[in-house]
Amino acid sequence: MKQLVCISSMPDTAAKISFTADQTHFNKEGVQYIMNPYDEWYALVRAVEMKEEHGGTITVCHVGTANNDTIIRKALAIGADEAVRVNKDPQDGYDVAVQIANVARDQEFDIIYTGKESIDYNAASVGAMLAELLDLPFISYANHMTYAHGKASVTREIEGGDEIVALPSPFILSASKGLAEQRIPNMRGIMMAKRKPLNVVEPVAVSQMARIVKYSTPPPREACEMIDPEDMDALVRKLAEEAKVI
Amino acid sequence: MSVLVFAESPEGKCKKVAFEAVSYARKTADLLQTNCIALTLGSPDNASDLGKYGAKEVKNIPNVPEHLDGAIYAKAIAGAVRKTGATVLILSHSSTGKSIAGRLAVKLEAGYVANVNGLPMIENGFEVNSVAFSGKATATYAMESDIKMLSLMSNSFQVEVSGEVLDVDTIEMDLPTSELEITDVKKQEGAVPLPEAELVVSGGRGFKGPENWQILLDLADALSAATACSRPVADSEWRPHHEHVGQTGVTIRPNLYIAIGISGAIQHLGGVNNSHCIVVVNKDPEAPFFKAADYGVVGDLFDVVPRLTESVKKYKASHG
Numbered sequence: 027m028k029q030l031v032c033i034s035s036m037p038d039t040a041a042k043i044s045f046t047a048d049q050t051h052f053n054k055e056g057v058q059y060i061m062n063p064y065d066e067w068y069a070l071v072r073a074v075e076m077k078e079e080h081g082g083t084i085t086v087c088h089v090g091t092a093n094n095d096t097i098i099r100k101a102l103a104i105g106a107d108e109a110v111r112v113n114k115d116p117q118d119g120y121d122v123a124v125q126i127a128n129v130a131r132d133q134e135f136d137i138i139y140t141g142k143e144s145i146d147y148n149a150a151s152v153g154a155m156l157a158e159l160l161d162l163p164f165i166s167y168a169n170h171m172t173y174a175h176g177k178a179s180v181t182r183e184i185e186g187g188d189e190i191v192a193l194p195s196p197f198i199l200s201a202s203k204g205l206a207e208q209r210i211p212n213m214r215g216i217m218m219a220k221r222k223p224l225n226v227v228e229p230v231a232v233s234q235m236a237r238i239v240k241y242s243t244p245p246p247r248e249a250c251e252m253i254d255p256e257d258m259d260a261l262v263r264k265l266a267e268e269a270k271v272i
Numbered sequence: 273m274s275v276l277v278f279a280e281s282p283e284g285k286c287k288k289v290a291f292e293a294v295s296y297a298r299k300t301a302d303l304l305q306t307n308c309i310a311l312t313l314g315s316p317d318n319a320s321d322l323g324k325y326g327a328k329e330v331k332n333i334p335n336v337p338e339h340l341d342g343a344i345y346a347k348a349i350a351g352a353v354r355k356t357g358a359t360v361l362i363l364s365h366s367s368t369g370k371s372i373a374g375r376l377a378v379k380l381e382a383g384y385v386a387n388v389n390g391l392p393m394i395e396n397g398f399e400v401n402s403v404a405f406s407g408k409a410t411a412t413y414a415m416e417s418d419i420k421m422l423s424l425m426s427n428s429f430q431v432e433v434s435g436e437v438l439d440v441d442t443i444e445m446d447l448p449t450s451e452l453e454i455t456d457v458k459k460q461e462g463a464v465p466l467p468e469a470e471l472v473v474s475g476g477r478g479f480k481g482p483e484n485w486q487i488l489l490d491l492a493d494a495l496s497a498a499t500a501c502s503r504p505v506a507d508s509e510w511r512p513h514h515e516h517v518g519q520t521g522v523t524i525r526p527n528l529y530i531a532i533g534i535s536g537a538i539q540h541l542g543g544v545n546n547s548h549c550i551v552v553v554n555k556d557p558e559a560p561f562f563k564a565a566d567y568g569v570v571g572d573l574f575d576v577v578p579r580l581t582e583s584v585k586k587y588k589a590s591h592g
Contacts, residue, residue, distance in 0.1 A: 037405075039519050039520065039539045039542075040538055040539065043408040043409055045409070063520050064520070119374070119384075120377065120378075120384070123374065123378075145405075145406060145519055145520065147386065147402075147404050147405075147411070148386070148387055148406060148523060149384075149387060149423075150370040150373075151373060151374040151386060152374065153374065154346075154370070154371060154372060154373060154375045155375070155377060155378050156374075157342065158343075158374065158379060159378055163343065163451065163452065164342050164343070164371065164375070165452075166342070166367065166371040167367055167371075169513070179455065183367060184282060184340060184367055184368070185280075185282035185283070185367055185465060186282070186283065186459055186460055186465050187458050187459040187460050188457070188458045189339065189340075189454055189456070190454065190455045190456040190457075191339075191452050191453065191454055191455070192452075192453040192454075192455050193451065193452055193453065203506075203513045203516065203520070204513050235381075235382065235383030235384075235415065235416065235417035236383035236384065236413045236414070236415045236416075236417070236420075237413065237414055238411045238412065238413055239412050240411075240412040241404070241409050241410065241411055241412070242409065242410045243408070243410075244407075244408075244409075244410065244545065244546070247550075247563075247564060247565070247566065248566070250552070250562050250563065250566060250567065250568040251566065251567050251568070252567075252568045252569070253567055253568065253569050255569050255570060255571030255572075255575070255576050258569075258576065258579045258580040258582070258583040259583045259586070259587070261551070261567060261569065261580065261583070262583040262584055262586075262587045264567060265528065265549070265567070266587060266591070269528070269548075269549040269566065269567075271470075271471070271528040271548065271549045272471065272528060272584070272587075
């Protein structure tokens with residue numbers, strides 16, 4: 027089977043979030059970039075498990091500049107066979123979706139994976155956009171999948187519970203926690219990754235319909251009011267009468 | 273020109289997330305001096321109630337599958353946008369909303385801003401604020417497309433009752449049948465879905481093991497709160513994954529978040545720091561979470577939490 031995993035790069039979860047002096051751009055200085063955890067831990071690893079079970083190939087696709095090649099090599103070290111990088115710092119989720127659709131179109135992938143959302147803007151938009159652009163079914167928030175004879179059974183998270191959906195490939199899914207377990211690349215994988223193909227393609231033109239004009243950070247909270255651990259009545263009173271939350 | 277809001281009804285009923293979206297859409301329509309139209313799909317039994325939350329018209333497309341099928345839902349909603357000539361489309365930033373928003377943005381060639389947490393600002397074109405970096409920042413977007421799409425973060429806009437029950441107007445539309453086959457549904461029993469919960473009680477490693485969770489459940493029960501946990505707790509499978517809040521789990525914004533035995537790593541704070549009121553219970557006075565809290569209690573949770581539960585019960589008994 028042919029699988030495609032879409033990977034994006036994110037500021038490390040421990041990175042300090044700050045902006046340029048005019049508050050119009052994210053301050054990348056000193057920020058470590060990582061593969062988006064949902065793309066890596068769940069989407070990519072599940073694709074690798076599927077390949078171990080069913081054979082075939084895994085392609086990873088990334089929209090970004092050469093600075094992110096280390097992230098792509100990591101994906102290859104975890105078990106992807108080849109990579110395509112669309113050479114552009116993407117302007118937004120729509121840009122990413124159009125570029126990936128352009129790579130995936132006519133390639134006849136059986137399953138295309140995205141993470142359930144990116145950890146920077148949490149919009150969760152790329153998978154559904156890609157599905158519309160490629161005219162494929164999209165199963166969001168998948169936390170379990172079995173596959174046999176061209177047909178998948180996917181557990182997806184819906185409002186208030188889980189639902190099991192049966193559908194034939196090809197389709198797109200977004201990976202949620204539980205779909206697979208995080209894997210650490212081993213030395214052999216890292217060595218092999220250096221020799222795997224990483225193809226760079228140029229982007230197609232995409233118009234931008236919403237752009238960020240300003241960032242702000244939430245005002246710091248007022249100092250925490252400490253409550254005597256012996257006097258929980260006082261805490262309840264404050265929650266009810268001061269904060270008015272219960 | 274009008275504002276169309278998709279009022280979702282995942283279990284055959286419009287609930288709080290839908291009411292929030294409709295109230296938000298009404299305020300947006302008032303700002304733009306235009307009409308607010310609510311759209312429901314399927315056969316929710318309380319669609320006419322949406323008038324109470326501010327819709328001036330309620331429309332329904334009945335012939336969609338009961339289960340979420342993004343391709344068909346998006347087709348139906350896009351059809352309604354075209355029929356009503358809406359220029360602003362509002363969705364909830366819920367599992368349902370997120371599964372279809374991307375499709376709609378492509379279909380309608382609309383600019384789309386997700387996770388919106390405040391009304392549009394129209395002094396200077398059309399700008400809107402959205403939560404970014406898991407709550408660590410706010411991004412302001414300028415939107416210029418003919419059709420603008422927003423998804424509203426739950427618990428970020430107050431439900432307002434401002435109108436009357438309305439008659440529901442059916443839109444006829446040809447739609448395909450679903451190719452998705454639902455083979456099983458597992459509902460979380462009785463629990464309040466975490467992203468919608470107004471009160472949340474959350475536990476961390478301080479509980480030492482899943483066998484000690486009862487005191488947290490008792491407190492949640494006394495408050496009628498949803499329960500949540502930190503990442504190590506979910507990773508150790510002391511609690512189910514869907515309870516994990518934080519940057520790689522669920523981002524929430526309840527009125528009250530009580531964090532018990534959670535130190536407050538930056539990734540955890542990212543998922544909860546937009547909560548209106550945060551209470552932290554921890555035996556370590558140096559726990560970083562206290563810096564993000566409104567009220568702090570330094571003490572042994574096994575001691576403090578049962579007492580807090582008793583105080584809540586006592587308060588509720590005396591205040592009805």
